[in-house]
Amino acid sequence: MSSKYDVLVIGGGNAALCAAISARRGGASVLVLEGAPKFYRGGNTRHTRNMRCAHDAATEILTGPYTEEEFWEDLLRVTGGQTDEVLARHMIRESKDILNWIVEQGVRWQPSLGGTLSLGRTNSFFLGGGRAMLNALYLTAERLGVEVEYDAEVTDLVIADDMFLAARLKRPIKGETEIHATSLVAAAGGFEANIEWLKQYWGEAADNFLIRGTPYNRGSILKMLLAKGVQEVGDPTQCHAVAIDARAPKFDGGIITRHDSVVFGIVVNKHAQRFYDEGEDIWPKRYAIWGRLVAAQPDQIAYIIFDSTVVTSFMPTLFPPIAGQTVAELAGKLELDPAALERTLAEFNAAVQPGTFDHTILDDCRTEGIVPPKTHWARRIATPPYLAYPVRPGITFTYLGTRVTKEARMLMTDGKPSANMFAAGEIMAGNVLGKGYAAGMGMTIGSVFGRIAGREAAKHARN
Amino acid sequence: MHGTRILDEADRLMTVCNSCRYCEGLCAVFPAMEMRRAFSDGDLNYLANLCHACGACYVDCQFSPPHEFNVNVPKTLAIARAESYAVYAWPQALSGAFARNGLVISIVAALSMAAFILGFAAVNDSGVLFGVHAGPGAFYRLMPHNAMAALFSAAFLYAIFALVMSVRAFWRDIGAPIGGRAEGGSILQAIRDAGELRYLDGGGVGCYNEDDKPTDRRKLYHHLTFYGFLLCFAATSVATLYHYVWGREAPYPWWDLPVALGTLGGIGLIVGPIGLFAARMRRDPALLDEQRYGMDVGFIAMLFLTGLTGMALLALRETAAMGPLLALHLGAVFALFITMPYGKFVHGIYRFAALVRYAQERKAEVS
Numbered sequence: 001m002s003s004k005y006d007v008l009v010i011g012g013g014n015a016a017l018c019a020a021i022s023a024r025r026g027g028a029s030v031l032v033l034e035g036a037p038k039f040y041r042g043g044n045t046r047h048t049r050n051m052r053c054a055h056d057a058a059t060e061i062l063t064g065p066y067t068e069e070e071f072w073e074d075l076l077r078v079t080g081g082q083t084d085e086v087l088a089r090h091m092i093r094e095s096k097d098i099l100n101w102i103v104e105q106g107v108r109w110q111p112s113l114g115g116t117l118s119l120g121r122t123n124s125f126f127l128g129g130g131r132a133m134l135n136a137l138y139l140t141a142e143r144l145g146v147e148v149e150y151d152a153e154v155t156d157l158v159i160a161d162d163m164f165l166a167a168r169l170k171r172p173i174k175g176e177t178e179i180h181a182t183s184l185v186a187a188a189g190g191f192e193a194n195i196e197w198l199k200q201y202w203g204e205a206a207d208n209f210l211i212r213g214t215p216y217n218r219g220s221i222l223k224m225l226l227a228k229g230v231q232e233v234g235d236p237t238q239c240h241a242v243a244i245d246a247r248a249p250k251f252d253g254g255i256i257t258r259h260d261s262v263v264f265g266i267v268v269n270k271h272a273q274r275f276y277d278e279g280e281d282i283w284p285k286r287y288a289i290w291g292r293l294v295a296a297q298p299d300q301i302a303y304i305i306f307d308s309t310v311v312t313s314f315m316p317t318l319f320p321p322i323a324g325q326t327v328a329e330l331a332g333k334l335e336l337d338p339a340a341l342e343r344t345l346a347e348f349n350a351a352v353q354p355g356t357f358d359h360t361i362l363d364d365c366r367t368e369g370i371v372p373p374k375t376h377w378a379r380r381i382a383t384p385p386y387l388a389y390p391v392r393p394g395i396t397f398t399y400l401g402t403r404v405t406k407e408a409r410m411l412m413t414d415g416k417p418s419a420n421m422f423a424a425g426e427i428m429a430g431n432v433l434g435k436g437y438a439a440g441m442g443m444t445i446g447s448v449f450g451r452i453a454g455r456e457a458a459k460h461a462r463n
Numbered sequence: 464m465h466g467t468r469i470l471d472e473a474d475r476l477m478t479v480c481n482s483c484r485y486c487e488g489l490c491a492v493f494p495a496m497e498m499r500r501a502f503s504d505g506d507l508n509y510l511a512n513l514c515h516a517c518g519a520c521y522v523d524c525q526f527s528p529p530h531e532f533n534v535n536v537p538k539t540l541a542i543a544r545a546e547s548y549a550v551y552a553w554p555q556a557l558s559g560a561f562a563r564n565g566l567v568i569s570i571v572a573a574l575s576m577a578a579f580i581l582g583f584a585a586v587n588d589s590g591v592l593f594g595v596h597a598g599p600g601a602f603y604r605l606m607p608h609n610a611m612a613a614l615f616s617a618a619f620l621y622a623i624f625a626l627v628m629s630v631r632a633f634w635r636d637i638g639a640p641i642g643g644r645a646e647g648g649s650i651l652q653a654i655r656d657a658g659e660l661r662y663l664d665g666g667g668v669g670c671y672n673e674d675d676k677p678t679d680r681r682k683l684y685h686h687l688t689f690y691g692f693l694l695c696f697a698a699t700s701v702a703t704l705y706h707y708v709w710g711r712e713a714p715y716p717w718w719d720l721p722v723a724l725g726t727l728g729g730i731g732l733i734v735g736p737i738g739l740f741a742a743r744m745r746r747d748p749a750l751l752d753e754q755r756y757g758m759d760v761g762f763i764a765m766l767f768l769t770g771l772t773g774m775a776l777l778a779l780r781e782t783a784a785m786g787p788l789l790a791l792h793l794g795a796v797f798a799l800f801i802t803m804p805y806g807k808f809v810h811g812i813y814r815f816a817a818l819v820r821y822a823q824e825r826k827a828e829v830s
Contacts, residue, residue, distance in 0.1 A: 039529055046525045049485055108667060110488035127666050128523035129485025135522060135675060254525055256482040256532075316500050318482040 006461035008181035013045035015425025016187035017137035018450030026458030033152035036216040043189045047254040048130035050123040052440035053095040061109040064121040082434020106136035123440040183457035189426045190398035191219020201237040208300035215251040234399035234430020241291025244394030265306030269297040272340035279376035295393040321387035330386040349380045401430035408453035422453035486520045489666035505636035511543035512817040515663040518671030541752035553628035560805035565757020576794030592786040599712040618800040625804035649822035673745045684738030691731020698725035732770025736763040762807030
């Protein structure tokens with residue numbers, strides 16, 4: 001059995017659905033193949049919350065302007081210049097219109113309700129979060145006549161002379177089949193849930209990584225494309241990793257396992273030793289370095305240690321902190337050497353200098369005479385109960401991808417663009433994000449390039 | 464932990480939700496949750512009654528079943544809400560009525576209607592009971608107006624008193640953390656929020672029913688039911704004024720205010736409950752407190768019965784069926800009144816109190 005569509009979209013997240021909708025609106029017949037079951041559809045999109053779009057003035061949902069130039073400067077800063085300027089500027093320009101386009105596809109932004117809700121200047125928040133956004137896109141796609149198949153595991157891509165011909169599909173009940181399409185949009189994400197693949201770069205340490213998204217982000221489409229002559233982009237060893245609670249499930253713990261308490265205490269490894277300046281910079285800027293820092297520690301585990309004076313300074317956490325009336329008791333519960341932890345805390349407390357604490361600025365509370373120092377927000381940890389969160393690296397996404405043009409068209413290893421293969425979302429994010437990350441950018445890449453890929457794929461199919 | 468399994472579960476969920484907060488724009492429950500880091504029994508009962516069961520947070524949640532975090536806020540809060548009705552019921556001796564509510568309501572309704580039929584038959588000879596009566600005072604040939612007024616006032620006052628005592632207990636329990644009395648602004652805000660069912664809208668798209676496609680159907684049927692009920696109540700109040708102030712006795716002509724109000728209200732009380740019942744039957748069981756089928760349906764049935772018998776009485780009031788129909792209608796209304804504090808009716812009262820509390824808290828937070 002085989003069937004033929006104008007546009008085949010592989011993947012089921014924000015980029016895939018934007019591509020499917022945009023292709024369908026462009027007059028194409030569209031099939032979406034989502035490898036996950038319906039509940040887990042959408043890959044990392046189900047865990048997202050907001051999108052970063054340029055805009056010239058404050059709106060109902062954004063507190064102030066965020067110009068294209070400012071967006072570009074932010075991107076330049078977080079990537080350290082590792083970005084494709086032409087593509088990136090194109091994306092930023094297109095992002096302005098996405099603010100409205102995505103609403104036309106049924107997605108709702110969170111309005112201000114008297115100032116208690118999360119409202120930003122740079123980022124717009126989805127009402128109800130990423131899964132709500134995804135549900136809206138699926139409803140729109142289905143209403144437009146896009147066909148969607150779940151549990152659809154693509155086992156091979158038939159590509160000849162840089163042209164996509166068909167995808168081989170293993171259906172759980174109906175068995176093997178081949179889907180032919182005039183254009184392909186690959187929007188199937190990265191390989192963060194593929195531990196074996198991660199091990200190629202991280203070795204056995206990858207066994208101790210927790211994956212923040214679903215187990216379906218295995219990168220199989222990316223691997224096939226790279227093996228069949230598509231040019232790769234991005235550092236394969238790079239991934240977005242944050243420190244998340246070590247008690248989180250192996251997969252799909254999402255946003256709620258994160259910790260934002262690092263700046264309020266110290267972080268020690270399994271030898272009860274500090275290893276990095278916990279007060280280096282304002283927290284959101286440093287959020288994403290702690291995953292890699294913990295990954296570099298023995299057994300990929302660390303402990304955020306603080307005391308009872310700061311428990312209400314950060315968001316309530318899913319897992320309660322582990323508590324001890326004495327440092328030794330806490331160390332016992334964490335299976336750390338009590339003497340070592342007591343010594344680390346005593347040295348830290350002795351090094352704390354007087355200052356005025358303010359976690360919203362780079363304040364003057366710092367240590368002196370210890371290595372590494374804590375350069376801001378350093379306060380003595382001396383009021384029992386002593387508390388701790390165990391943390392491990394939580395992998396959000398990977399950077400390795402397929403190189404694309406401004407039309408989201410894949411480039412082949414010989415430098416030529418493919419006639420009918422397009423990519424959008426995390427699978428090509430490495431074009432824009434060589435490294436680093438700023439909140440909401442993944443969704444911008446997904447929506448902007450998804451929309452472009454769908455449009456171009458439909459255009460190709462109709463010609 | 465808490466006194467009951469469901470409150471333990473509600474506490475677990477609010478801890479999960481409080482570390483996520485993606486749903487904060489959907490309704491009042493999540494902003495209210497964010498004002499707390501820990502949850503007392505009263506807090507959880509407050510949140511449970513603040514929830515309008517629109518279902519959006521279940522459909523939008525990345526951790527709802529089959530996810531291992533098993534987050535199902537609508538169902539959990541629905542069960543907690545139903546259990547809270549029994550907790551605050553006055554007198555406590557009657558709180559058991561909530562356990563098998565459908566049965567209790569049916570028995571009370573049947574007994575009440577039977578009592579009126581038998582009472583009418585005992586007092587009136589069959590010529591009067593099955594006679595054709597017309598003109599002012601026609602109803603009171605079957606039951607004297609003063610007897611009717613005394614009986615229904617007593618039932619009504621009892622219901623009011625029991626409800627006041629119940630909601631007082633609830634108010635104390637949910638007000639404890641911050642305290643304070645309700646003031647005008649918050650009550651006005653709550654009247655607006657309740658009147659338009661502001662939070663029964665899934666954050667704007669409608670509520671979730673049998674699938675993942677939101678609609679505003681339940682809101683519409685609830686409006687028909689609620690405003691139908693109010694119109695019927697207004698009809699009775701106007702008629703009471705007519706009777707005592709102007710000495711004009713029922714039945715009134717079809718164009719007169721009590722009948723016009725009652726007719727509109729009666730239509731609402733027939734169409735609304737049918738729509739709510741159909742929605743209840745088709746709703747995704749994942750969102751429902753399935754154990755409370757009897758309570759949900761019992762109240763809807765009582766409203767429907769009240770509307771239906773009232774409309775039948777209006778249509779046939781000049782025939783021999785008037786006597787028996789009047790008995791049935793009075794029986795239905797009497798049963799509705801005396802079961803009010805012990806059935807689903809209380810949801811409106813507790814939810815209103817929760818909305819007042821929420822308006823207070825919001826005001827305190829902003830200032």
